[in-house]
Amino acid sequence: MTRTMMDKERLAAFADGELSPEDAAAVVMHLSDHPEDQAYVDDLMAANAALAQAFSAPLAEPVPTRLLAAAGMPGANVIPFRRRVLRLGAGGLALAASVAAAALLVWPGADTRLVPGAVAGGSPLAQALDSLPSGVPATLEGRALMILASLPVQDGFCREVEIVDSSASLLEMALACRGAGGWRVEVVLAERLPETTENGYVPAGGVETAGLTPFLDRLGAGLALSPQDEQAAIAAGWKR
Amino acid sequence: MTDTFRRDLVALIPKLRRFAWSLTGNRQEADDLVQAACEKALRNEQQYRPGTRLDSWMFRIVQTAWIDDRRRARTRGVGIDPEDAHLSDHGKAASLPEARLMLERARTAMAALPETQRAVMALVAIEGLSYREAAETLDIPVGTVMSRLARAREALLPALGETKGGRQ
DSSP: OOOOOOOHHHHHHHHTTOSOHHHHHHHHHHHHTOHHHHHHHHHHHHHHHHHHHHTOGGGGSOOOHHHHHHTTOTTOOOOTTTSOOOOOOGGGOOOOOOSSSOOEEESSOSSOSOOSEEOOTTSHHHHHHHHOOTTOOEEETTEEEEEEEEEEETTEEEEEEEEEETTTTEEEEEEEEEETTEEEEEEEEEEEOOOOOTTSOOOOOSHHHHHHHHHHHHHTOOSOOOHHHHHHHHHTTTOO | OHHHHHHHHHHHHHHHHHHHHHHHSOHHHHHHHHHHHHHHHHHTGGGSOTTSOHHHHHHHHHHHHHHHHHHHHHHHTOSOOTTTSOOOOTTTGGGSOHHHHHHHHHHHHHHHSOHHHHHHHIIIIISOOOHHHHHHHHTOOHHHHHHHHHHHHHHHHHHHOOOOOSOO
16 A cells, blocks of 8 residues: 655645634544655644744744834833833732743643633632722732732633742743633733742843733734723623 | 734744744844834734734734745845755764754754745644644645645654664
């Protein structure tokens, strides 16, 4: 029996996510006993990933003022959810995610407070998501909780939640989105906290943003709501 | 309406900078391009149909502005066409750690592609558009998107190294 290789265009369409679920399943079946085609698909996907990463720097950078002016919003505060100083409420201490060397533990990770899935209505977390404005320190089960930003998505809102456990040097970041059935934690990331600087501030870097950015992109999230818009959303019960 | 449009436009800038960089291979030129595209978008706001994808509309503006620039540069006889140039990184890549080396290779390989292939590759592989969306953005048939991708990959995969062989 001769091994038939699948045509490259079909394999490329598979790697690019162009095939229907049925057709994709057929390709997966084919790949399982055609290692040379599997290797080609791996190469395609690696190339796509390398290209995406090679040009990704602007996503984590503040927008230059001249471009804000060109877009007609010279005073806009752009990507506030991608560059910020994270604050820890307790004792005026401030911490932030480190840029390098921090271990990024994708759930299931260490002993985290946040778990993906529905948030029970009326629970302390649900209450915080319902009514706590961004940037206001609060506590959840003895750990520092802060909502960092609220973002409009296609059919509702998502909120970025941060929980800091200073005794365990653990920082959790989650994205909770409001659906018909209430709040739902979509993704949880956890990382080790770096040492604080003497003045307690460390500028937020790439790790946590790199972690949540793909999810935000996939949800089509827009700019973080302004405090006024957020207040209005809270008052409206996060209904759009 | 105008305010929403501007807000959406501002929110898109990071992605537009990425797209423009992948086209020009140069960050300064990329930002010049994004600036020109934003200004053009504001002037032509009424041509944008609300409810359609603003990102595709903007990618198209960036891409046409880039092609115009390149044409002008060629007419003037300035600028180096990467298609004709022998691209060299002057040994820079050799001193980079493995992960950065890969990214440097990806940028060099992208810059070495013909313009038409580069634009398709950027929209599909980097911006994540579907073939149909890429076709609409560039105003070309879907079949052309696929053939340009295929040709781009014939050049890209070996240049990125680490191919497992078998299907080149």
